[in-house]
Amino acid sequence: MQVLKFGGTSVGNAQAIDQVCQIVNQYPRKGQLVVVVSAMSGTTDKLIKAGELSGKSHDGYKTLLQEIEARHLDTIRELFPIGAQSGLLSQVKKRLNELELLCDGIYQVGELSRRCLDQIMSFGELLSSYLVAERLKLLGLNAAWKDSRELIMTDDHFGNAQVDQEMTEHQVTKYFQHAAAEYIVVPGFIAANAERDTTTLGRGGSDYTAAIIAAAMDANRLEIWTDVSGMMTADPRLVPQAIPIPHISYAEAMELSHFGAKVIYPPTIQPVMDRRIPIWIKNTFAPHDYGTLIQDNGEKPFPVTGISGIQHIALLTLEGSGMVGIPGFSKRLFDALLRERINVILITQSSSEHSITVGIHETDMLKAKAAVDSEFSQEIFDKKIAPLLVEKDLCIVAAVGDNMKNYHGLSGKLFGALGRNAINVRAIAQGSTEKNISAVINKADVKKALNVIHEAFFENETKQVNLFVAGVGNVGGKLLEQLHQQQHFLLNELGIQVRIIAVANSRQMVFSEDGLSHDKWKDALAQGDSMDLQQFAAKLKSMNLRNSVFVDNTASEDVARIYETFLQHGISVVTCNKIACSASYASYKKLKDLARKFNASFLFETNVGAGLPVINTLNDLVRSGDKVRTIEAVLSGSLNFVFNNFVNGADFRKVVKAAQDEGYTEPDPRIDLSGKDVMRKILILARESGAEMELEDIENHSFLPAECLEAADVAGFYEQLDVHANHFQQLLQNANDEGKRLKFVARYHNGKASVGLQAVAPDHPFYKLEGKDNIVLYTTNRYAEQPLIVRGAGAGADVTASGIFADIMRTVRN
Incomplete structure (x- = not known):
């Protein structure tokens, strides 16, 4: 004997019922075939609602009964030829009249008991199983319908009755030993107590009905036909990467079903497990799919099933x-x-x-x-x-x-x-x-x-990273280009899938939980919502995606202030924005502590030296126990460009303007020339080496006359550069007279830091620093004779984006 159970979606309409009957008709039989049927999908919910409304003396139950009637009668008209419909319609109508009379009585009394609700719920399975049995007969099969209330005996706990196993086994065995039909259709879910009152076995109880019969008759196997191709490693509605489980043990299936796996009703497994009857979960709508076979355990590819x-x-x-x-x-x-x-x-x-x-x-x-x-x-x-x-x-x-x-x-x-x-x-x-x-x-x-x-357990070869990117101008745009260029390498070589979940600029923002296309994010952003930083942060947190990383490519103080809330929610922060790390020491320390406390990464390599490994090198020195004695550095690519081009005969004003036109300086060049940006950078390095220092503690030996800094606007600033042209020429002449070159140098030593213009001699490592390069010299206990030198391009959208890219990859490793 084989027992096949078909769920509600498997008999949800005429086409589905026909598919079920085709599966049964083509099934390779070994003895009797028992077909257990659930109610048509959604019917039980409507029956419960109708019962509740009638119990409240609300005549809305009549509308629900009419809908149930129309659905079943329409199914008959689609499923059977006209000549066979009359008797079927009469039988179904008779059942529905019984249901209506029952609800009418409850309506009059104004009270719904659990006993009456069980009786109401039984009509779903009674009707659907009757239609399946008649359809099998129409196909020429020797089929019969049997009321499961005459087979399965329970106690009086209506709604979730407990089965009397001994009496049930006796009744099932007695019936099937004498049943003449080859195909026997049984309604699932319903049973009866000793007084022959209708009881139910709990939602999902049709599986249990099938298991009880299979165990009683020691069937060859039990098949559960549903709308999915077996059990999955997780619920695919919540975990898109879930994969099918081809083989699983009884104990594992019981555990998973107990903990919410809805493919099989938890009590189903015990009766057949005791008899070692295999359970096969199959897909009615994809019958050739393998599904999941539940039996004694075999070898498993993963430690977790x-x-x-x-x-x-x-x-x-x-x-x-x-x-x-x-x-x-x-x-x-x-x-x-x-x-x-x-x-x-x-x-x-x-x-x-x-x-x-x-x-x-x-x-x-x-x-x-x-x-x-x-x-x-x-x-x-x-x-x-x-x-x-x-x-x-x-x-x-x-x-x-x-x-x-x-x-x-x-x-x-x-x-x-x-x-x-x-x-x-x-x-x-x-x-x-x-x-x-x-x-x-x-x-x-x-x-x-x-x-x-x-x-962690099933995707060892692939790790997903979800990015939320603020700032998609020069640096942010280059970052997205680089991510797009490397996406196949990251996936195939490193097992990292990077998804762009959100992008935002100062005007607009757009989110996509499935990820924004690399070639369409600009169009999506143009049609996005107005940018609101608080809403952006709230949306990021509410999406609650794993391995989330907030990437700040802005220079916004408001954006920097919101890092704290991200880190508190375990969301990593990667930033080229120097404001957070050069704010008060207490604020800087708090962000670092939050990152440790909530297991998030707070990475800001590009705060100093763009893509150069300046901060990571310093971190490695400190973590390995080395002690920093001195840091000397040229940390401004824009200032290095300016002084590399400010040579004999050059006009300082024109050199600064050229640097601005090339994009090496901020729109207001005073931000660079004032030394404030370099002060922030040396402050960050001092803090990363262990110093508790504030920005105000750094000496700034400015080379700009006060009138230049105090100009009303950028145009006024350039006018003042002309006014003070002799001042700049004198600085250059003094350096030339000594055979030296001008460099804007940052220095940290013995807990003190300073920035300012210096003339460096030909034997100094800074002397030959060209273009917009940065250079950092670390003199430490281990590197006492010759400093450790980090040197390279320290400005530009490409190198800054690559540094941010590298930090994103570090969040994956962390």
């Missing part, structure tokens, strides 16, 4: 010093919950016996609170324990696998992945069999958590 989650969880915590060393507290807690028929999903207890925590469904938390506080009222009054603590808006995520016990460090891998993405774990449970690791987290984090765990 699948991940799943249960939403709408509440945690109950009973705690108090009066519990320590006193037996019976746990029993009383569970007895109180049992009396209210509250299912406990998760249990964890502190080793000190000071507290015990259980997870339940949120719908039960109020009656659980009342029941437990009543049970321990005396202890609460005596202050031996605290009133029951209830926390809601939680969910459970679980990693399941028979093979987990053979691998070390799986728990660390799971919790490390959650921690790196700022997902707080509220409670943990792991069975002694090591087949399951469960964690309770905030409900808002469930999608990110499932994706993070899935990535």
Whole structure:
């Protein structure tokens, strides 16, 4: 015997029912074939709603009954030839009249009992299974319909009745041993108690019906036909990268179904597992797909077989010093919950016996609170324990696998992945069999958590990074170009998938959870929403994507101020904006501390030297125990360009204007020539070497006359350069007379820092520094005789973008 169960979507319309019957007709039979059928998709929900409305004496139930009737009658008209319709329509109409009379009676009384609701819900399966049986007969098969209420015996717990296994097995065996039909169609989900009242087996109970019959008859196998091609490593609606699971053990399937995998109803597995009957999950609409075979365990390619989650969880915590060393507290807690028929999903207890925590469904938390506080009222009054603590808006995520016990460090891998993405774990449970690791987290984090765990265990070859980019001008535009150029290399060689989730400029912003196309982001931004920094930040946080990185390519103080909120949510920050790191030391330190506390990266290599490894080199020296003695540097590519071109016969004003026209300076060149930018850079290096220093502590030996700095605007500034042309020529002449060259130098030594124009001799490393290059000399305990030198292009959109790119890659490694 084989048992096939078809779910609601598999019989959702005439075409689907015909597909089911074709599958049955073509099935290679080995003895009798039992077909268990669910209600047409959506019908049970409408029946429940109709019952609730009639129980409230609301005549809206009539509309729902009319919709149910129309759907079934229309299905008959599509599925059967005209000559066969009359009798079928009459039988279905008769059933629907019984349903209407039942609802009318409830409407008159104004009360809906659980017994009556079970009876109402039964009509969905009764109708759909009847249609399937008649369609099989039409195909010429020796088919019969059997009411499962005559086979499956339960107790009186309406809504989720418990099966009397002994009586049920007797009735099932007796019937099938004498059944003459080769194909027997049975309605799922419904059963009856000893008084022959209709009961139900819980939502999803059609799977259970099939399993009961399969176990009773020791079937060759049980097949569950649904609308997906088997069980997946995670819910594909939440985890797009989920992959099919071809083989899975009974224990693993039970764990995954218990923790929310909806492909199979949890009680289904136990009856067939006891008889070692294989379960095959198949897709009605893709019958040639392999699906998932559930049987005794075999070899697995991964230590974890699948991940799943249960939403709408509440945690109950009973705690108090009066519990320590006193037996019976746990029993009383569970007895109180049992009396209210509250299912406990998760249990964890502190080793000190000071507290015990259980997870339940949120719908039960109020009656659980009342029941437990009543049970321990005396202890609460005596202050031996605290009133029951209830926390809601939680969910459970679980990693399941028979093979987990053979691998070390799986728990660390799971919790490390959650921690790196700022997902707080509220409670943990792991069975002694090591087949399951469960964690309770905030409900808002469930999608990110499932994706993070899935990535950790099933996507070892690929890691997804989600970028939110502010500033898409010269530097930002180049960055997006470089990401586009390297996307195939990153994916194929490094296993990194970079997605641009959002881009923004000072005017507009645009988001796409699926990622913005590299060749269409400009068009999307042009049609985006008006830029609002607070809304941008709120949207970024609400999307709650794993491995999120905020990239700041601006020079905005407002943008810099918002780093804190990102880091607090575990969102990494990569920036070329120097404002945050050169603000007050307290602010700089706070950002660094937040990054450590919330496992986020805060990277700003391009703050000094564009794409040069200036900061990373310094970090490596300090982390390895070296001590910085002196830092000497030319840190302004624009100023180096200016003084490299300010030679004999040159006009200082024209040189500065040329630097501005080439894009080496800010729109207002005073920002560069004042030395303020260089002060920020040497401050950052001093801080990264361990100094607690403020910007005001740095001496600025400005070479610009005060009138130049105080000009009303840029035009006035250039006028003052003309006025003071002799001053600049004298600076140049003095250097030439000594055989030296002018360089704007930053210096840090013995806790003090300064910036200013210096004339350097031919034997100095700065003397031959050309173009817009930067150079940094680190004199340390290890590099005492000859300083460690970092030198190269220190300005330009391309090199700055490449430095930001490198920092983004570092967030992946971190």
